[in-house]
Amino acid sequence: MKTAFQLSLHFSLLLLVSCYGGDGYDPLQNALKIQRSRRSALNHANNEAHSAEHSTSPVYIGPQDGLKVDDKISSLPGQPAGTNFDQYSGYVTVDPNHGRALFYYLAESPVNSSTNPLVLWLNGGPGCSSFGNGAMMELGPFRVNADNTTLSHNKYAWNKFANVLFLESPAGVGFSYSNTSSDYTTDDVQTAKDSYTFLINWLERFPEYKTRDFYITGESYAGHYVPQLAQLVLQNNKITNQTVINLKGIAIGNPYVDYEAEKTGMFDYFWTHAIISDQIHEGIISNCNFTEGAPKTDACKDYQYQAYTALSNIFPYDIYTPLCSPFSNSTPSISGFDPCTDSYTQGYLNTPVVQQSLHAKPVQWTSCNDFILFNWKDMPFTVLPVIQDLMASGIRVWIYSGDTDGSVSVTTSRYAINKLQTSVKTQWYPWMYQGEVGGYVVGYENLTFVTVRGAGHFVPSYQPGRALAVFTSFLEGKLPTNH
Template identity: 30%
Template sequence: MEAKAFLLHFILFVFICSHNSASSRILNKPSNFLSSASLPSGNAERLIKSFNLMPQHDVNIIAKGSPDAPRLVESQFNFPETIGMRNASGGPSVQEFGHYAGYYSIPSSKSAKMFYFFFESRTNNTDPVVIWLSGGPGCSGSVALFYENGPFTISDDLSLSWNDFGWDKVSNLIYVDQPVGTGFSYTSDPSDLRQDETGVSNDLYDFLQAFFKEHPKYAKNDFYITGESYAGHYIPALASRVHSANKNNEGVPINLKGFAIGNGLTNPEIQYGAYGDYALEMKLISESDHESLKQDYVDCQSGAKQCNLNGGEACSSARDACNNIFDQIMSKIKGTNYYDVRKKCVGDLCYDFSKMETFLNQENVRKALGVGDINFVSCSTAVYDAMVDDWMINLAVKIPALVEDGINVLVYAGEYDLICNWLGNSRWVEQMNWSGQKDFGATKTVPFLVDGKEAGLMKNHGPLTFLKVHDAGHLVPMDQPKASLQMLQTWMQGKLAAQTTGVTVRP
């Protein structure tokens, strides 16, 4: 496998420049990010450097029958002691609870194997099963595992310690490297690289079927789908696939109770329209800039509608027109961290997630995980390129049928994220056409409290909740770990909805 000169787009979500863009236009959008095959390599290099990630390969496609291919199904793993396992606070070792890693074959593919981590709840194995999906498209779930809501964090010396606010404190937690080709997931057939959400959701459904067959004791647990950024596409698609399968008595029943989208890209037509308004509200641009962006949005909106009607080339044109809006905003605020507008990037560097790459690519760690000679691909250019026309598709249209059937939906967003800002997310939620739309719109916004203090603002009606998280950017679990854990727990228990209605919920 040859490395492509840094044409990688990291994990949150990398907005794309058009094919006709001059090199001076600004690159954007990752962590669950996006980017474009048409980007000059210099711009792509600057983008990946902003996260301090340098994957050695652009995708995990290996030769068919290669002796390097892992054959492990699943095993409990133990990181080598030389990596460092102690908790600085004197608590238990990270070895002292159930954690597993492995591969499942994907029957709907030619030869794909999907890699995952599974962490049993630190509290009770009857807790819900939660799957986390990172964005990209094409970025590994391990960024969230090590830097956001996983059971442990990674230190400068590559030692591991407990995360006091890991989501495994209230759930049995799965991180999966998907779509196939990223992280440690791999295939020997390039046709397994997915191009749309049908392919992505079918693969994830196959993965879940394999998981619950391997772990039947968890099959009756409540099940929730979570993620951030481009997972705003993945999550509704997977939820719809699971719900449909359950209705049709297909496979092992999955007890889907809800899904949560964090700072996601879900309805691009509406969300791109919010960029100018958010930037003006945050005093990032002037009134005249704002008026100019309104005119640009006319082309963006028209293109998005055509994309969702006709697909194909219309989606490429829409993406270019819409990303022009973001590019113009960034040209006014050069050096600003577009994942958290309170912050400046130091040189090329906005975040440093390099320890994760170093840790997972060490030979003894790969051996402990059973991945053989497979290299860790933090973000895959090839996976991104394969799905580039999926970007402008509206996935919010899949949600009304789910909420009508009582599937709980939480949409949350950190208030200082520009890329997937809270304003755009709140607008598509408000405009979603379902039986409770009018009542949701009339519902009062109330404080989300953590330790008696306001940590956000939220509104709820029936199964639908929207939460704006204070003092957070794109990566809410990293910026506000305690609030995000409480958010997850109270939402799964139905207590977030109770806060908005004033109903007392007994423990």
């Protein structure tokens, strides 16, 4: 325990304190810049190599007896009256030799928890917290109030319809840790392996979920995590004698899945939303080639620099939201989301009594770990082949996009889907929520694409009601209603 604490404390000194929802902070674009600069020097693993490495990996299974009881949360500090569901949190060891353990938080359903499906949620980054961001700011049962010490109910929480499991992955993110510092330099392959090992062990701890319908969801760089983990689950369901995970589908929000689609879509979005000039846009079109292996040119870098300069201090994850200002009372965005929520969450999760109630090791909790981001070893140029495999497997595959996200835009998602070259089954139409257009939907062969009107990158934060409507439609396997 002492060693783990010392290493966790040591590692916390390496962190740059960054908030996923912080003004001007865009971990994904930072990661892509780093990867682009390294790309010529890296030997990138292709999809087949990832699959081969996955399929031969032994899975550690540790003793889980009694740990579920230890993980039950009696009450979170400041939680509101009327909390009527069970909560659990704690660590699952995924590598005992390295002392690597992943932190989770489970919010069970207040009604029908014994029959509702199990849904795993993953935030991206890479290096950002699924608990602090996903649970406390987006789709979890609580939101942190402006006093940093009390919680309020999220009436649009996803655990109303599913038992939702939030996983901090990889080690070094949020409360997850390793006693081996080299583990904090990691990549997509290791992250998928560890997440799968976590699931197998967690299901031993919570055996009542072994036969339950299971879904994997997430956003942003989880556009890599979710499909890769789903592919690994399906592979290992066939080739191991371990627990067969009853995977029914995946849903990824504003996902980064393809580099070329991401960069082209982002700059096209900037132009069509009056952020960059015709001249800058034309300069990018004429001088930039975002395909894999294409040479970088000084002209392309210059025009991209001009585009980011033009963006100025607009929050890239929601181009219409106000910034959090320390000099005035927080001003909700047009969607009603408080832009200072990330700072409230940071304050709450760094309170010792909160960490104790979560059974977490005492650390300096941060929304995102920039050490992990800056030292990410490798990321595939595209995961579209993985998504194609999942589409062919017969599981449910949904992509949803908030349409005010400038970083991983709705345009990016449409360009990526076009590359899949799948046929349309249900033509594009507006879906309705409370008498208004909630967004638009198109049903493809083995794929559904949904937009969420007025939502930024963190769809459940900005449009919680519409996000919940999309989520329930996904669980039911039905397209959102048009009336």
